Amino acid sequence: MQQSPVPPEPPIYRRIADGLRQAILSGDLRDGDRLPGENALMATHGIARATARQALSVLINEGLAVPKRGSGVYVRQFRPIRRHGSRRLSRDGWGRGEAIWDSDTRGRPYTVDEVEIDRETAEEAVARVLGGPEVWVRRRRYSVDGRPVQISVSHFPAGLVEGSAITRPDTGAGGVYARLGELGHLPAHFTEEIRARMPHPHETVLLDLPAGTPVIAIARVAYTAEGTAVEVNEMVLDAASYVLQYDFDA
Amino acid sequence: MQQSPVPPEPPIYRRIADGLRQAILSGDLRDGDRLPGENALMATHGIARATARQALSVLINEGLAVPKRGSGVYVRQFRPIRRHGSRRLSRDGWGRGEAIWDSDTRGRPYTVDEVEIDRETAEEAVARVLGGPEVWVRRRRYSVDGRPVQISVSHFPAGLVEGSAITRPDTGAGGVYARLGELGHLPAHFTEEIRARMPHPHETVLLDLPAGTPVIAIARVAYTAEGTAVEVNEMVLDAASYVLQYDFDA
DNA sequence: GAGTGGTCTAGACCACTTA
C-alpha cells in the first residue's frame, strides 16, 4: 500500500489557538471581549488544564489576547498613536493624504513623568557619536490616557550644555531644542535608527506591557547644520501604541 | 508585630530565567552557545520538568533563545541588515557618520523567490489610497544568506500599468520604478508607515520565524510629482534581521 | 464563595538530533 504523504495534524493546543485566532481576526470576538477560559476549553475539548493554558498562551504571546487574573482572558484592544518623523513641509498631503493604517490622529494629551536628570559617563556607542563620554542625560516617560507609551533617554555633550537649562528639570519655553539654539547649536538634521524587539524586563515594568507586545526602539541623533552631533535620544515605544510615519522625496 | 512590607519573591521559573538572561546579556553565554537544557535545570534546581520548560519559554518568547528539537536551546544570533529610508543625499555622513547600532553594512546579496503576479480587487485601505480597487499585485520574498528576511506585496492601479512589463515577471532593467517612469508616472515622493507586532501564523511560516520574533510592517506609498499615488507596497520584515534608518532635516 | 488565571509536581509517550 502506497501511503500518500499526509500533512501531519497540528497538535490540539494549536488547533484550538487557530480557532480562537480566527474568531478574533474575523471579528466574531471584538476588542475587549472575553475569550473562553481554561475551564471552558477543558470542558468543550475534553483536554487537561495544561493543554488549555498552552492554547491560550499562544494567543497571549501573539499579542492578540491579554490575561486578567481572577477574571478571564480578553481580546486585546488597539488604537495606535501616529508619530511623524520626517514630514515633508512643502506639501501637506499628497494625493488625498490617506493613510493605510487606522490611527488616532487627534492630538491626545500626554503626560510626562519619571523625569530624571543626571550627569553621567555614556556608553561606548553614544560617546562615539557625541565625541566624548561626558554627557548630561534626561530620562522621562510619556503617558497617554494614563497609560505609559514611551520611555525616552536623551544624551547631550556635557561641555556643550553645562550650566544651561538643559541640565535642569524645567527647560523653559521651546524645550531643549530652543535652548540648544540659544547656545548656537540648533539641530538641523536628524538620523533615526529603528529596531523592533521584545522588551527587556525593566521595560515591561516601565511601560506596563502585557506579554506578546514588542517594543520599537528608536535611536535618534540630532546634528547642527555644521554636522556636529548635539543629542542622542534613545526611545522605547510600546509597539501596540504607535504607528510611525516618514515622508520623503525620491 | 509589625510586618515590614516584604517584596514578594518572584516565582522559581522567573528567577531561573532572570539568571539565564543575565548570562546572555552579560556575554557569559554568547551567540550560538547552548543553554542548560530541561534536564540540567531540573537537576541543578530540583524542579519539575514543566517548571524548567517554563523558564526556558520565557527566554524563547523574549527572542533571546531558540530551541532546536533533539539538540538543545541556544542563544540567538543577531546581525541585522541596515535599510535606508529617506536618505539625505547632499551630505553623506553627518558628523563622523557613526551609527548607534551595529549592523551589517556590507551589501549582502539577496535572492528573490515566491514571485506571484495577479490582477486582483484590493482591500479597502489600499483601494482608497490608489483611487480604485482594481490593481495588479506583485508578491515576492527576499532572502539573505539563504534565510528569508522580508515579504513584499506591491499594488499598482490596474488602469495605469495594464499591458506594461509591471504585469509580467521580468520587469526589465531598472525594475518597476523605471517602467512607471516610462509610463509618465515616475515616483517622486514616498510615505512610509511603520508598525511592529507579533507575526501572523502564515508570516511565521514564510519568514521561518522562531518564537519571540516580532515583525516590522511597512506600508509604503509612492506618489508622482503631481501627487498621484501609483504604488502601495506592504512589506513584512523579520525584525531581528533589520535596522531601519531615516535621515531628514528639521 | 465561586470562578479565574498563576505556579508547580510527577508522571507519560513521541519525534528528532547527535554520536
Added chain:
DNA sequence: AAGTGGTCTAGACCACTCT
C-alpha cells in the same frame, strides 16, 4: 542508543476578581 525538546494528562495550592 542516549539525550533533547514537543505534547499531554491529572492532580495540587495559591492570589486574585467578581458578585
